[in-house]
Amino acid sequence: MKVLYCTSEAAPFASTGGLAEVAGSLPQALRLRLIGCRVVMPLYEDIPQELRDNMKFVTSLSVPVAWRRQYCGVFQTHVGGVIFYLIDNQYYFKRRGLYGHYDDAERFAFFSRAVIEMLPSLEFKPDVIHCNDWQTALVPVYFSIFYAGNDWYKGIKTILTIHNIQYQGKYGMELVEDVLGIPQSDTPLLEYGNCVNLLKGGIECANRVTTVSPTYAKEILDPWFAYGLEGILQERKWKIAGILNGIDRNVYNPETDEFLYANYTAEDLGGKAQNKLELQKRLGLEEDADLPMVGMVTRMVAQKGLDLVEKVLDRLMRETGAQFVILGSGDWDYENYFKEAQSRYPGRLCACFGYIPELSHKIYAASDIFLMPSKSEPCGLAQMIALRYGTVPVVRETGGLKDSIRDSGDGEGNGFTFQSYNSGDLYGAVDRALKGYENKEGWNILVRRAMGCDYGWGRSANEYIRLYRDLIKNG
Numbered sequence: 001m002k003v004l005y006c007t008s009e010a011a012p013f014a015s016t017g018g019l020a021e022v023a024g025s026l027p028q029a030l031r032l033r034l035i036g037c038r039v040v041m042p043l044y045e046d047i048p049q050e051l052r053d054n055m056k057f058v059t060s061l062s063v064p065v066a067w068r069r070q071y072c073g074v075f076q077t078h079v080g081g082v083i084f085y086l087i088d089n090q091y092y093f094k095r096r097g098l099y100g101h102y103d104d105a106e107r108f109a110f111f112s113r114a115v116i117e118m119l120p121s122l123e124f125k126p127d128v129i130h131c132n133d134w135q136t137a138l139v140p141v142y143f144s145i146f147y148a149g150n151d152w153y154k155g156i157k158t159i160l161t162i163h164n165i166q167y168q169g170k171y172g173m174e175l176v177e178d179v180l181g182i183p184q185s186d187t188p189l190l191e192y193g194n195c196v197n198l199l200k201g202g203i204e205c206a207n208r209v210t211t212v213s214p215t216y217a218k219e220i221l222d223p224w225f226a227y228g229l230e231g232i233l234q235e236r237k238w239k240i241a242g243i244l245n246g247i248d249r250n251v252y253n254p255e256t257d258e259f260l261y262a263n264y265t266a267e268d269l270g271g272k273a274q275n276k277l278e279l280q281k282r283l284g285l286e287e288d289a290d291l292p293m294v295g296m297v298t299r300m301v302a303q304k305g306l307d308l309v310e311k312v313l314d315r316l317m318r319e320t321g322a323q324f325v326i327l328g329s330g331d332w333d334y335e336n337y338f339k340e341a342q343s344r345y346p347g348r349l350c351a352c353f354g355y356i357p358e359l360s361h362k363i364y365a366a367s368d369i370f371l372m373p374s375k376s377e378p379c380g381l382a383q384m385i386a387l388r389y390g391t392v393p394v395v396r397e398t399g400g401l402k403d404s405i406r407d408s409g410d411g412e413g414n415g416f417t418f419q420s421y422n423s424g425d426l427y428g429a430v431d432r433a434l435k436g437y438e439n440k441e442g443w444n445i446l447v448r449r450a451m452g453c454d455y456g457w458g459r460s461a462n463e464y465i466r467l468y469r470d471l472i473k474n475g
Contacts, residue, residue, distance in 0.1 A: 001035050001036065001127050001128075001465075001468060001469070001472070002035075002036040002037075002038075002124070002125070002126045002127050002128075003027075003030060003035055003036065003037040003038070003126055003127065003128045003129075003130055003468065004037075004038055004039075004040060004115070004119075004124070004126040004128070004129045004130065005023060005026070005027050005037055005038065005039045005040070005130045005132075006039075006040050006041075006112075006115050006129055006130060006131045006132065006136045006139055007019060007020075007023040007039065007040070007041050007132045007136065008041065008042065008098065008099075008108065008111075008132070008133065008135035008136060009023065009041060009098055010023035010024050010039055010041050010084070011023070011024030011025075012024060012051065012079065013041065013044075013047045013051055013084070013086070014041070014042075014044045014046050014047055014098055016098055016099070017299075018163065018212075018245070018379065018381050019132060019133060019163050021247070021248070021381060022132075022163070022212075022245055023039060023041070023132070024079070024248075025246070025247070025248045025457050026246075026457055026460070026461060026464070027039050027082045028080040028081065028082055028457075029246070029456075029457035029458060029460070029461035030461050030464065030465070031080075031081055031082055032461075033461055033462070033465060035461075035465060035468075037082065038082065038083040038084070038085065038124065038126075039082060039083070039084045039085070040084070040085040040086075040087065040115050040118075041084070041085075041086060041087070042086065042087050042092070042093045042098075042107075042111055043073075043075060043086035043087055043088040043089075043093055044093050044098055045093060045094045045095055045096060046096065046097070046098065047086075051077070054077045054078075055075040055076065055077045055086060056075065056076055056077070057073065057074075057075055058074045058075060058076045058085070058121075058122065059073075059074050059118070059121045059122070060072065060073045060074065061074075061114075061117060061118060061121055063110060063113050063114045063117050064113060064117075064181060065106065065109060065110050065113065065179075065181060066109075066177065066178050066179055066180065066181035067178070067181070070089055070091070070092075070110055071089055072087060072088065072089055072110075072114045072117070072118065073087070073088035073089070074086070074087060074088070074118050074121070074122070075088060085118070085122070087111055087114050087115070087118075089110060089114075092106070092107040092110055092111070093107070099135075104135075104169075105169065105171045105175055105179055105180065105196075105198070106175075106179050106180075108134075108135045108136070108138065108169075108198075109138055109179060109180050109181070111135070111136070112136055112137075112138035112139045112141075112142055113138070113142055113181075115129070115136070115139055116129075116139065116142055116143055116146075116147055116153075119153075120152055125152070125153075125156070126156060127155070127156065127157065127468070127472050128156070128157050128158070128159060128468050128471065128472070129143070129156060129157070129158050129159070130158075130159045130161065130464075131158065131159065131160045131161070131202065131206070132160070132161045132163060133161070133162065133163050133164070133167065133199070134167055134168050134169030134198045134199040134202070135169070136160075136202075137160055137169065137198045137199050137201055137202025137203075137206075138180070138198055138201065138202070139158065139202075140158040140160055140201075140202050140205035140206040140207075141182070141189055141190065141198075141201040141202060141204075141205045143156070143158055143205070144158075144189075144205040145182065145183070145186050145189075157207045157208075157471045157472060157475070158205070158206045158207050158208075159206055159207065159208045159209070159210060159467070159468075159471070160202040160203065160206035160208075160209050160210070161209075161210045161211070161212065162199070162203075162209065162210070162211050162212075162220070162378070163211075163212055163378055163379075164378050165199070165211075165220050165225070165226060165227055165229060165378070166227050166303070167199075168197050168198065168199040168200065168227065168228075168229065169196075169197065169198030169199055170193075170195050170196065170197050170198075171195060171196045171198075172195060172196065173187075173191065173194070173195060173196055175196050176190065176196060180196070189201050189204050189205060192228075192229070192232065193228060197229075199229070200229060200232055203229070203232055203233065203236055204232070204236070206239070207239070207471055207475070208239050208240075208241065208467065208471055209236065209239050209240045209241075210240070210241050210242065210243055210467070211240070211241075211242045211243075211378060212242070212243070212244065212245045212378045212379035212400060213242050213243075213244045213245070213378060213379045213399050213400035213402075213403045213404075214242035214243070214244065214403055215242065215398070215399050215400065215402045215403050216242055216377075216378045216379065216399040216400060217240050217241060217242030218242070219376070219398070219399060220233055220240075221233055221234050221237060225376055241467060243460055243463045243464060243467070244379060244400055244403050244404065244455075244459075244460060245379040245381060245400065245460060246384070246455050246456050246457035246458070246459065246460045246461075247381055247384045247385055247388065247455055247456065247457070248456070248457070249388065249454075249456040249457075252361075252364075252385045252388045252389070253388070254271070254272075254365055254388065254389050254390070254451075257361055257365070259357070259358040259361035259362060260275055260361060260362065260365050261274060261275045261278035261279070261362065261365075262274040262275055262278075264365075264390075265451075266390065266447075266448045266451040266452065269390065269444065269447065269448075272365060272366070272389075272390060272447075273289040274289075275362065275365040275366040276289050276293055276366040276367075276368075277289050278362075278366075279293075279325070279362050279363065279366040280293075280323070280366075282362075283325065283350040283352070284346075284347065284350065285323050285325075285347055285348065285350055286323070286347045286348065291321055291322070291323055292320075292321070292322045292323070292368045292369065292434055292437045293322070293323045293324075293325060293366060293367045293368050293369070294316070294322050294323065294324050294325070294367065294368070294369045294370075294371055294430070295324075295325045295326070295363045295364070295366070295367030295369070295370050295371070295386075295391065296309075296325070296326040296327070296328070296370070296371045296372075297326075297327045297328060297360045297363055297364065297382055298326070298327075298328045298372070298382065299328055299329070299330045300328045300329055300330030300331055300334035300335055300338075301330045301331055301334070302331070302375065303374060303375050303376055303377075304372075304373075304374050304375070305372070305373030305374045305375055305396065305421075305426070306334050308373045308421070308422070308423045308426045309371070309373065309426075310334075310337060311423035311426075312423050312426055312427040312430070313341060315427060316427070316430065317345050317348060317349065320431075320434055322348075322369075322434060323348050323349065324345075324348065324349045324350075325349075325350050325351075325352075325363055325366075325367065326338055326350075326351050326352070327352045327353075327354075327356065327359055327360055327363055328353070329353050329354050329355065335351075335353055338351035339351055364385055364386055364388075364389040364391055365389045365391070367386075367391045368391060368392065368437055368443075369391065369392055369393075369394055369430070369433050369434070369437070370382065370383065370386035370391045370392065370393045370394065371393075371394050371430070372393060372394070372395045372396070372401060373394070373395070373396050373418075373426045374395070374396055374398060374399070374401060375396075375398070375421055376398055376399060377395075377396075377398050377399040377400055377401045378399050378400060379399060379400030380395075380399065380400045380401050380404070383395055383400075383401055383404055383405055383415070384404060384453075384455040386450075387404075387414060387415075387450040387451065387453045387455065388451065388453075388455075389451075390447040390448070390450055390451045391450070392408075392414075392415050392416070392433060392436075392443075392446055392447065392450055393405050393414075393415040393416070393450075394415060394416045394417075394418075394426075394429045394430055394433050395415060395416075395417055395418075396417070396418055396419070396421065396426070397417050397418065397419050401417075402417075404453075404455060405417055408436070408446055408449075409432075412449075414446075414449055414450045414453050415450070416429045416430075416432050416433045416436075417429065
């Protein structure tokens with residue numbers, strides 16, 4: 001079986017979030033299960049030179065973009081045994097930043113068309129083209145309109161994975177012919193709510209649609225979560241499935257992680273306490289391994305539940321002895337709030353800003369409790385990483401958080417959960433966790449149980465393989 005994994009970003013080349021981690025890890029897991037998976041992504045200016053040095057030029061071709069044609073260069077490299085194709089066009093991709101440009105619709109229309117056009121030149125005919133989010137949602141659309149009837153392309157199936165339905169690729173209707181090159185007769189495929197909606201087009205045309213957790217697949221049928229797409233999703237729910245993402249257990253491994261101050265295992269947790277002491281010293285917090293540390297590694301946006309954190313933080317600092325550490329970046333209001341809170345609680349609260357991988361690993365390892373009170377969370381990887389490091393998650397029961405974290409009140413769970421999106425329930429869950437921390441023997445049992453959870457890519461890869469096989473067999 002051959003799969004082409006089509007993505008707008010992938011680790012280690014270019015990353016803005018979870019999609020890149022998935023695109024860097026899932027294809028490797030598929031390859032280990034004897035699936036011939038290759039990855040294709042744009043050749044961005046942001047890709048480091050040391051990674052470019054390992055690329056070799058494969059071919060070039062001319063790609064139609066509406067009424068004109070554009071140069072496309074195809075480069076190839078290998079990472080973890082997986083072949084990566086990188087699509088080159090300096091007009092579209094030789095600029096800083098992956099997204100947020102005025103012509104993103106045209107950039108990713110070019111990329112989507114190039115993905116399909118390059119295949120005969122490479123003599124690689126996949127059984128499945130697996131697309132991700134709105135940036136590649138035009139691949140199923142173009143394939144359905146222009147290629148499905150071509151003999152060379154016959155038999156290829158398409159899958160679209162929705163990582164976050166909030167981002168849909170919405171543009172004015174004037175783009176349909178002059179930028180996207182979609183015939184007027186096919187305009188209804190993309191039209192939704194009086195605009196072009198690229199994600200909607202992908203949902204219409206892909207043979208299957210997946211989300212990154214089973215609960216999220218159900219949630220997006222509800223207007224609260226669907227951001228206006230509930231109608232089309234309800235009509236197409238027969239083709240929707242949810243498969244929980246995983247994490248790379250080699251990258252996130254407390255036994256071997258080079259970012260940590262000290263390595264440790266579930267059998268010997270001594271290094272976890274040492275990580276806390278060293279991080280306290282680095283961040284200017286009171287140095288005491290017995291103090292409970294609550295950590296967050298997050299985007300500082302409303303979706304992540306930071307409005308709830310604002311409402312409980314003063315009470316948490318006032319009524320408990322906990323320390324609080326947060327790393328992330330995002331909305332100015334939230335960044336400013338945590339800067340101000342740090343000044344009010346010196347030695348107990350530290351806010352760090354930016355994308356700092358080595359510090360994130362240290363926070364995962366040093367913290368005792370990991371906070372994720374998300375308003376919505378399609379999958380979430382941070383709670384899985386926290387489990388790997390023996391840091392007990394406190395989460396709201398939504399999306400992938402609900403699918404991966406089970407409340408330990410039954411004596412068998414791996415964290416603490418709450419249902420309603422309100423600050424009182426959040427504080428109650430954190431309070432239960434802090435009370436549990438006071439019982440060192442019981443807490444260590446919970447920590448070891450958390451570390452025993454396997455949210456690697458093996459289970460998820462097997463589910464994708466079953467989906468691929470069913471699609472190829474039954475259409």
